Amino acid sequence: MSVESLDIPEIKIIRPKKHGDERGFFSETYSKASFADAGIDIDFVQDNHSFSAETGTVRGLHFQTPPFAQDKLVRVLRGAILDVAVDLRVGSPTYGRHVSAVISAATWNQILIPIGFAHGLVTLEPDTEVLYKVSNVYSPAHDKGLLWNDPDLGIAWPVSKAQAILSAKDRVQPRLGELPAVFHY
Ligand SMILES: Cc1cn([C@H]2C[C@H](O)[C@@H](COP(=O)(O)OP(=O)(O)O[C@H]3O[C@@H](C)C(=O)[C@@H](O)[C@H]3O)O2)c(=O)[nH]c1=O
Numbered sequence: 001m002s003v004e005s006l007d008i009p010e011i012k013i014i015r016p017k018k019h020g021d022e023r024g025f026f027s028e029t030y031s032k033a034s035f036a037d038a039g040i041d042i043d044f045v046q047d048n049h050s051f052s053a054e055t056g057t058v059r060g061l062h063f064q065t066p067p068f069a070q071d072k073l074v075r076v077l078r079g080a081i082l083d084v085a086v087d088l089r090v091g092s093p094t095y096g097r098h099v100s101a102v103i104s105a106a107t108w109n110q111i112l113i114p115i116g117f118a119h120g121l122v123t124l125e126p127d128t129e130v131l132y133k134v135s136n137v138y139s140p141a142h143d144k145g146l147l148w149n150d151p152d153l154g155i156a157w158p159v160s161k162a163q164a165i166l167s168a169k170d171r172v173q174p175r176l177g178e179l180p181a182v183f184h185y
Pocket residue numbers: 048050059060061062063072119120121137138167
């Protein structure tokens with residue numbers, strides 16, 4: 001596998017090897033040992049799988065607060081997403097800034113989003129399935145959001161507000177300036 005840092009260096013793109021043959025392919029999509037060799041030593045405790053029927057489905061931006069904060073390792077089984085991570089760590093040189101990357105079944109890449117970031121995605125194809133590992137259990141009381149189209153974030157989503165398909169809760173999340181300081185650099 002290869003590991004590459006994005007402009008916010010804590011966010012990594014991981015490309016597992018894909019062994020193709022006449023039957024199809026084989027891939028170690030996660031190996032604790034290989035990740036540890038690459039300096040990524042995270043205990044993942046839960047796998048999440050989401051399916052979005054329509055192109056332009058926006059999920060996020062989401063994070064869980066301590067003591068239930070989560071690292072996330074995201075990949076796409078079918079279709080494609082634009083994945084976005086926003087730095088929420090107060091005191092970070094990249095606080096409030098974001099990175100985005102296309103993650104797709106075709107490229108077989110993954111994105112690692114550590115604790116301290118809000119995470120969101122928009123589907124770029126219909127019938128997109130996302131599978132991601134998280135390092136802490138789901139805690140509804142600690143599950144928080146940030147408004148996906150907060151102008152202060154300046155995220156170039158490929159969908160307009162009118163086109164985006166969102167959950168009811170994600171239409172009304174707080175803006176960055178309204179979030180309490182929960183993560184520190
Ligand atoms: C996140 C989560 C949700 N649920 C339930 C709650 C709810 O009834 C249903 C759908 O939840 P949501 O609307 O929060 O699903 P969704 O909007 O897909 O939430 C996800 O968005 C992406 C961007 C993330 O980063 C994830 O961590 C998660 O927050 O699933 C669980 O049972 N376990 C979980 O871990």
